[in-house]
Amino acid sequence: MKGESVMATKFSTVVGACLLASALVAQSVIAQPVKPANYPNRPINFIVSYPAGGGMDITARTLAAQMERVTGYQFRVENRGGGGGVIGNTYMATQAKPDGYTVGILANPTMFMNILYQGAQFKKDDVEPIAGITFEPVIWATRSNSDLGKMDFKQILEYAKKNPEKLKMGVIPNASFDTATRIVAKQTGAKFTIVPFPGGKPAIVALLGGNIDISAVYLSEIDQYVKDGSLKALAVADNKPLAEDPKLPTMKALNIKMASDTWGADRFAAVPKGTSKEIKNYLAYLIEKTMADKATKEAFAKVKVELLPKTMAEQQKAYDESYAEVHEFLKEAGQLKAPQ
């Protein structure tokens, strides 16, 4: 009897040790899902809803290059620009085949604006996010050697309140720049003359040339001008400080109520609805693995994009929350177009 219980104790100890060891090992490695059979057997296309050369395109191309390096598979970029992104987004949601060879590199809240403001013919669940790449919030900037350049954002808002419509604010209509500015204006009572531009570059040119006083932009677009002193960043449309410029006042610091992580460019990867779970998980794993790699971070830093990876679950959460925010905002503004 005694021998048996000794054996039993030894046995359970060994089993316990094995279990502990395997648990530890599992935690230190990103769990690799089952590789789907016969996939991929040809290049995978990243669909970008903007023309070649722009910010989204650069993000997608850098990701494609890094993924080729890390995974050994082939990734191509396919530009489907037009309509401020709605053409490519509609393609992803309605025409792209869910076979795992078409992955969209998309941007929110622009895509949600397509659905809720422009009345695009697809629904939010027609694409399924598989990973988050980066988020860049809108910031406001002005010329350094102008009257506004000597004030800080709070003072500018007060000035705009006292002198309604005197300050010319450049935005891209129907995009985060526009919405963030309107939120600020509504809450502080500041009144700007909104000047619409078709893209970031024309707005920056107008700002540099003195044709507008202040503009909503992305920091990455004006990085050079800030560094050489011609433009000055004023505030960031988010509640946590910007990594590249932590001193920029946030909305929270200015007592302006604004949702976090919404008004800017949330760049993520997604697949069309109906892609098999196996392929989805495998793609998500590949992207996560690539983004965790140190050289990838450096490659993105070289093109002035700060990599802020999100897992599939995290991105899905951000996706749903962002949708609710945009829906809420448009409803209050009375501009909600009934989704088709």
Add this chain to the structure above:
Amino acid sequence: MLEGLLTAVSPTYLLVEIVGVIVGIIFGAIPGLTATLGIALFVPVTFLMSPGAGMIMLAGIYAGAIFGGSISAVLINVPGTPASIITGWEGYALAREGKAPLALSLAALSSGVGGLFSAVALLFLTPMLSTLALTFGPPEYCALLLFSFTIVTVMLDTPLMRNLLGCFIGLLLTTIGLDPVNGAARFTFGNVDLMSGFNLIAVLVGFFCMTEAVFLAFDSLVESSSDEIISYGKGNSMGELFATLWTHAVTYLRSSTIGLFLGILPAVGPVETPFIAHTIERRFHPKDEKFGKGSVTGLIASECSISANVGGSLMPLISLGIPGSGAAAVFIGALTLHGLQPGPLLFKNEPVLIYTFFWGFIAVNLFMMFFGLFGARYFALVLKLPKRVLATFIAVFSILGSYAINNSMFDVGVMFGATALALWLRALRVPILPIVLAVILGPLFEQQVLVLFTTSAGVGEVLGRPIADGFFAISIIMVVFSAVRRLKEGRAKPA
């Protein structure tokens, strides 16, 4: 500066320059494929080389493509790129007179001169001239564009009302898409694809390439006409060619300056530049009856200005990070992907790279001129192809080229629609030039008018800006002159 020169003539760089120019010429010469497409497609290839070499290769493709478009424009009346439309009119007319070698070589020479002019300006004057890009605000743009529309509608020989009709139809067509104020859909009838409007390249390919394919197909079926389009004719001596440098010096200089200036302005690119330069040049040669129908001066003006525009658009790109044309915007993307941020800091941080690039650009233009001058007779081999083959392949490339811009079949549909529109308006005797200019400049014009009305305090502020005043004044003068001329002609005609 010297270091840049030495790097630019090192063997690797020379190879890259030559390859870039040749690829560019091929892309440009094939109708339906554009410079922008060429640059975008070769960006991945440039990752195999150092950033400096990559930049020069892309610049070579840009410059080569702009010249290459003229080859097919002159030889088969199909502009290889939209920039070569005007060159096509002059050059093809000359070719039909049996002067194809002269036209081609002259195109090469003018391209070279214009390109070198802008390349030298790039080398020495970039810091100074690039600030010009910033001084142009909404009033200046509106004045410039109004000036462009005026010269085109007023200076053409065709009746004024038909010119205006074409211009207004073109402008109206550009309003379809997203409205510039709110980003909401306008005139799209619920169609998603229309939200991006009518793609400019697809429209121009439809207007000029596909229509020509149809006419060629028709011609090839006629039993009596010869299989070849035109006979090449005898070559010219180099002496005759270079003599034009002296006899037409003013034209060369004027067109190059206009091209450079328009290139520096963001949003005015190589497509609209020759229209403006050509029509301005016409003003200085009122007695030249062949203008638009085979005039050497017109050809020089057109080609010079386009190539000068290429260099000009690189100026604000390098120094301010602002693209001076659509192809330049892709260029910026390519630079960013290489880790080089075009803008004020690039000049400070990487002067050697920049100067290497500038010298490389000079070399690129020299190679372009060289290939053009000596390769002319080889290009002409294209003329040996029977019309039916040309018609077929122009159709293929028109379709593929329109598709490749945004990977969209809708753009191919737009191209066919534009072909139909061009044929219809031609039957109606409405001239195509005002429509083309309106379609190209329409979106920019509406945008600038909008910003003008939103930002300016009143007419007084607009009139207070000298450059804008200048353009407005010239426009009014031209309208008056033209009205007088037409009245005189009207009186001279028998009642």
Add this chain to the structure above:
Amino acid sequence: MLYFNLISFLLIICGTAVLGLQIPDIAASARVYPLVLMVLVVLCTLVVAAKEIAGRSNTAALDATFAKILSAPLPQQLRTLAFIAIWMAYSWALTPVGFLVSTTCAIAASLWLLRVRRVLVGIATALVFSVVLAVLFATVLYIPTPLGPLDRLLAQAIYAFQH
């Protein structure tokens, strides 16, 4: 010719009116520019039409190329129309059928229609051209043409070859 012109002008005015019906759906500030243009288009069309009717139009009656087309024998006109039809059909066929098959067929059909003398050479050229382009698009130039079943096989073959 006069009737053709007048009907065309009528069509232009109708087209403009159709656009005009959409105006109320557009925001106020985005309305002005197109509205002004519409008015101008209608005015110009009316003036040009009036001039034609009054016989005071000072353009030649017919464009030279069109004169040639209209006076050509019927088979030739039909073949030209068929040429256009082939290429439109090609665009429609690209997405379902794929690049390789549709390009080969379209080029071969076009050459045959335009009475190429050596039909087999034409077909061979079409095939070679399509394959070369397809390989070029897949390896160097990266133009994502629509993939039909045959194209997918080619892509897989190239991929397997490269690995």
